[in-house]
Amino acid sequence: xxxxxxxxxxxxxxxxxxxxxxxxxxxxRYYASWYxxxxxxxxxxxxxxxxxxxxxxxxxxxxSTSGNTASLTITGSQAEDxxxxxxxxxxxxxxxxVFGGGTKLTVL
Amino acid sequence: xxxLVESGGGVVQPGxxxxxxxxxxxxxxxxxxxxxxxxxPGKGLEWVADISYDGSYKNYAxxxxxxxSISRDNSKNTLYLQMNSLRVEDTAVYYCVRENTxxxxxxxxxxxxxxxxxVSS
Numbered sequence: 001x002x003x004x005x006x007x008x009x010x011x012x013x014x015x016x017x018x019x020x021x022x023x024x025x026x027x028x029r030y031y032a033s034w035y036x037x038x039x040x041x042x043x044x045x046x047x048x049x050x051x052x053x054x055x056x057x058x059x060x061x062x063x064s065t066s067g068n069t070a071s072l073t074i075t076g077s078q079a080e081d082x083x084x085x086x087x088x089x090x091x092x093x094x095x096x097x098v099f100g101g102g103t104k105l106t107v108l
Numbered sequence: 109x110x111x112l113v114e115s116g117g118g119v120v121q122p123g124x125x126x127x128x129x130x131x132x133x134x135x136x137x138x139x140x141x142x143x144x145x146x147x148x149p150g151k152g153l154e155w156v157a158d159i160s161y162d163g164s165y166k167n168y169a170x171x172x173x174x175x176x177s178i179s180r181d182n183s184k185n186t187l188y189l190q191m192n193s194l195r196v197e198d199t200a201v202y203y204c205v206r207e208n209t210x211x212x213x214x215x216x217x218x219x220x221x222x223x224x225x226x227v228s229s
């Protein structure tokens with residue numbers, strides 16, 4: 001299956017902007033979706049498609065794609081944004097779906 | 109509201125079998141494809157299998173192909189995962205996930221709370 005890579009850890013100061021990225025060849029064909037997972041909880045969808053937020057997700061979360069890289073941006077990070085973030089997309093080879101390895105976001 | 113509730117997890121010896129169930133409510137279960145996604149302790153998410161809304165199409169991750177079987181009973185609003193020849197590396201929380209397609213975009217918009225499967229001797 002194709003590889004989808006994320007930085008393992010990212011940190012941001014409270015109130016600042018942070019970008020979490022996801023790289024993979026399949027991103028040239030498909031949009032990624034992004035999931036937030038707080039400790040001990042199930043993942044929650046935060047961004048899907050070009051840049052869409054499900055109901056209830058704050059507008060400080062946004063998404064974008066350029067070439068083989070998808071980005072999740074949090075503008076004005078809050079303490080409650082500290083979590084693991086995963087990208088997910090269709091795979092053009094092998095298994096139909098693939099997750100990135102996840103990024104642990106620390107809010108300082 | 110949309111709810112997915114998994115059950116059937118537990119402790120099983122290597123080589124054993126287990127069947128997971130997932131009950132859906134708050135939506136028309138038969139209209140949606142559904143997936144199983146797992147997470148080993150302290151690790152990331154791994155897609156396991158999916159099944160189309162009517163059960164006619166099924167896909168599996170290479171890591172489980174030939175050992176796991178996904179099925180559904182739309183009359184009972186229930187998804188299943190039959191797991192055979194279990195290995196220690198199958199130890200994980202297994203999530204039931206609803207797939208939603210809006211226009212050209214597909215995502216996993218609803219997740220259950222998960223059920224823990226432990227494979228150990």
